[in-house]
Amino acid sequence: MATRQSKARPRILRSVLENGASTALAAVLLIAWQVAVPLLGISEFVLPTPWAIIARIWNDFALLMQHAYVTGLEVVFGFGIAVLVGVPTGLTIFYSRLFEKAVYPLLVALQTIPKVVLAPLLVLYLGYDWAPKIFLAFLISFFPIVISTVVGLQTLEKAMVDLLRSMGATEMQTFFKLRLPTALPSIFGGFKVAISLAVIGAVIGEYVAAQRGLGYLQLQASSQFDTTLSFAAVVVISAMGVLMFSAVSFVESKVVFQREEAK
Amino acid sequence: MSAAMEVVGVATAQRTGKMAKGVAVHIEGVTKVYETRQGDEILALERTDLTIEPSEFVAVVGPSGCGKSTLLGLIAGLIPATSGRILLDGAEVTRPHPQTGVVFQSDLLLQWRTVTENILLPIEIKRRHTADYLPRVEQLLEQVGLQGFDSKYPTELSGGMRQRVAICRALVQQPGLLLMDEPFGALDALTREQMIMDLQAMWLSAGNTVLFITHGIEEAIFLADRVIVMSPRPGRVDLSLKIDIERPRRWKDHIDPRFVDYVAQVRKIFEAKGVLTER
Numbered sequence: 001m002a003t004r005q006s007k008a009r010p011r012i013l014r015s016v017l018e019n020g021a022s023t024a025l026a027a028v029l030l031i032a033w034q035v036a037v038p039l040l041g042i043s044e045f046v047l048p049t050p051w052a053i054i055a056r057i058w059n060d061f062a063l064l065m066q067h068a069y070v071t072g073l074e075v076v077f078g079f080g081i082a083v084l085v086g087v088p089t090g091l092t093i094f095y096s097r098l099f100e101k102a103v104y105p106l107l108v109a110l111q112t113i114p115k116v117v118l119a120p121l122l123v124l125y126l127g128y129d130w131a132p133k134i135f136l137a138f139l140i141s142f143f144p145i146v147i148s149t150v151v152g153l154q155t156l157e158k159a160m161v162d163l164l165r166s167m168g169a170t171e172m173q174t175f176f177k178l179r180l181p182t183a184l185p186s187i188f189g190g191f192k193v194a195i196s197l198a199v200i201g202a203v204i205g206e207y208v209a210a211q212r213g214l215g216y217l218q219l220q221a222s223s224q225f226d227t228t229l230s231f232a233a234v235v236v237i238s239a240m241g242v243l244m245f246s247a248v249s250f251v252e253s254k255v256v257f258q259r260e261e262a263k
Numbered sequence: 264m265s266a267a268m269e270v271v272g273v274a275t276a277q278r279t280g281k282m283a284k285g286v287a288v289h290i291e292g293v294t295k296v297y298e299t300r301q302g303d304e305i306l307a308l309e310r311t312d313l314t315i316e317p318s319e320f321v322a323v324v325g326p327s328g329c330g331k332s333t334l335l336g337l338i339a340g341l342i343p344a345t346s347g348r349i350l351l352d353g354a355e356v357t358r359p360h361p362q363t364g365v366v367f368q369s370d371l372l373l374q375w376r377t378v379t380e381n382i383l384l385p386i387e388i389k390r391r392h393t394a395d396y397l398p399r400v401e402q403l404l405e406q407v408g409l410q411g412f413d414s415k416y417p418t419e420l421s422g423g424m425r426q427r428v429a430i431c432r433a434l435v436q437q438p439g440l441l442l443m444d445e446p447f448g449a450l451d452a453l454t455r456e457q458m459i460m461d462l463q464a465m466w467l468s469a470g471n472t473v474l475f476i477t478h479g480i481e482e483a484i485f486l487a488d489r490v491i492v493m494s495p496r497p498g499r500v501d502l503s504l505k506i507d508i509e510r511p512r513r514w515k516d517h518i519d520p521r522f523v524d525y526v527a528q529v530r531k532i533f534e535a536k537g538v539l540t541e542r
Contacts, residue, residue: 159367166339166365166442167388168358177387181375257375 048228056232063217064236070212072240074130074202078137079195079244086142086194087187090149107146115140115201119208133205133213140201141194148190152183181257188252195248199241214240285318285472286352286362286439288338293347295333295498306497307333310347313491313500315472317439322475322483323491324529326538330498331476335444338474339365351440360440361389364433368445370425372417372432378404379413382432389436396435403431406465423454430462434469441466443475447482459485460514467511484525485512492529494536501532 030050036042037049044052057064093100115136122132156179164174206215214233221229290313297305308330315321323331336342338349340359349356351363364385372381382400383393404410407427417425426446433441447455463486466473477483483490484506492502506525508516516522533539 157371159369160371162336162339162341163365163367163371164388165341166359166363167385168361169388173388177384178373181373 045225045227048231052228053231053235056228057235060229060232064214064232067212067214067217067233068236068240071199071202071206071214071237074133074205074213075137075195075198075240075244077130078134078201079141079198081134081138082141082145082194082198083191085138086145086190087149090146090153090187093146093150094153107143111143116204119204122205123209128209128211132208133202133210136205137198137201141198144190144193144197145187146190148186148188148193149183152186152190153179155186156182184256188248188256191248191252192245195244196241199237199244203237284437284439284470285316286360287317287350288313288315288440288472288474289350289353290314290334290338291348291350293334293337293344293349295330295337295342296345308337309497309499311498311500315474318470318472320466320473320475320486320488321491322477322487322489323493324477324480324483325493325498326478326495326533328498329493329495331493332444333498334493335365335442335474335476338440339363339442362439364436364438364441366426366430366433366441366443366446368448370417370422370429372425372428374417377414377416378409378420378428381417381428382435384432385436399435399437400431403434406468407431407461421454423450423458426450426458427461430465434465437469437471439471441471441473443473445476445478448478455482456514462486463511480526480529481517484522484529485517490525490529492532494532494538501536502529504528 034049034051037044037047048056089103093104118139119132119136122135126132126135160178160182161174164178169177202213203215203218206213207219210216214237218230218233218237221227221233290311293308293311294306295308297307299305311330311334313334323334325331333342337344338351338356340356340363343357351360354360373384376384379397379400382403383396386393386396400413401410404413407430409424409427409431412420412424417428420428426449430446433443447458450458459482475483475486484504487506490502490504490506491500492504493499494501504525508519508521530539534541
């Protein structure tokens with residue numbers, strides 16, 4: 001009994017240490033930042049303290065949220081359209097050899113274009129309003145969704161398909177009972193990459209031309225040497241990214257079977 | 264050769280009353296040629312004739328590449344024959360027959376389904392009411408010693424348990440024909456021994472026709488009414504050996520003189536064909 005306890009204690013200690021390690025490290029870095037700025041005499045135009053940034057977020061919360069709302073909608077629509085177009089595109093590539101031969105190489109070639117360089121052109125064609133931002137968010141998140149869908153569908157063992165065929169399953173049944181559930185973990189992996197990229201797409205779109213949104217707000221703040229507000233925008237954009245990612249993860253946990261480990 | 268194939272499964276007569284459910288299998292001059300991507304042709308099975316009586320247990324033994332898995336795929340309706348025809352109860356096989364259950368070498372359980380949900384898959388596919396089959400599932404699980412495991416997931420089970428679930432899945436709709444493609448090939452020796460005993464018991468009570476594909480000579484002789492020996496390049500039937508040992512067979516029958524003689528007969532074929540060589 002005594003030996004069991006003495007063995008258990010370091011294990012608990014280790015798990016506390018491991019779980020708290022990242023939080024502690026972040027706290028240490030923030031404190032160092034907070035202390036170093038006045039100590040080294042750095043101007044707040046160059047680098048505001050963490051506390052000043054937090055205070056600014058608090059004071060300008062309404063303003064930040066007003067712009068966050070715009071950016072958030074752009075991300076949700078861009079990502080949403082990418083899902084609605086990307087998954088069916090992946091399915092068609094998987095099912096149609098002709099479509100795969102025709103479309104897949106083109107998609108890969110297009111993927112090599114850094115999407116952000118298209119932003120000024122999108123503004124030219126789609127104007128200053130929502131459209132170019134949503135389109136950029138869509139464009140940048142589309143490809144990972146297509147690829148993860150195709151890869152997810154291709155991972156299926158042939159013997160599994162034979163099994164369902166031997167039961168007399170139609171292709172529709174095979175798809176819903178076998179192919180889709182097998183592909184879902186990969187598809188959601190693609191969604192998670194895509195949602196993070198969609199945030200980047202929307203903000204870049206706002207950098208180029210906008211009257212609203214966090215990217216616009218940040219650009220305005222920088223041009224007025226309001227570095228604190230610029231940092232505040234960075235924090236809100238990051239928070240939005242985390243929130244969107246968590247939302248996708250939440251849906252994933254509801255839809256995708258979590259692999260239970262053997263006892 | 265063809266005449267030799269049509270040996271009547273005498274063992275069938277030994278199990279009176281339970282034989283009604285078995286499907287009769289007639290394989291008539293079946294040839295299967297595969298085409299490789301380079302355009303080459305591979306003769307997997309050459310003009311094969313084989314008749315399996317209703318409720319007969321037939322084991323096919325042979326080395327890799329002898330066409331035994333091809334034979335099973337053809338009967339299951341998964342691959343089309345190049346020529347010849349296969350009849351199940353007189354009806355030509357053009358697609359998977361509803362009276363057929365298949366067990367593959369790996370269990371092929373769906374990870375996201377519980378044991379019960381996996382076993383009910385064929386019922387769902389056939390769009391029947393799964394609730395009607397729950398007592399049947401319970402009964403099957405009890406037969407294979409897995410009572411109480413109905414709501415476990417496959418990852419929580421051992422390899423042997425998973426293969427038992429796969430067998431239950433194949434048997435849930437009480438198929439007249441059970442096709443088994445090296446079902447115990449991936450299991451350890453002790454688990455395999457238990458599975459062989461359990462399979463015999465299940466078959467004796469179910470009375471369906473079984474085609475059992477294996478590498479194992481002794482496994483084939485122990486289980487089957489008739490052992491078909493096949494050799495490769497091209498795949499063809501070399502011997503049809505009726506196993507005349509009364510049922511239920513006991514593990515000690517492995518040292519029965521008749522059993523030892525059957526093993527020797529099969530080995531002789533393999534030695535003659537160069538499948539087995541003693542140096």
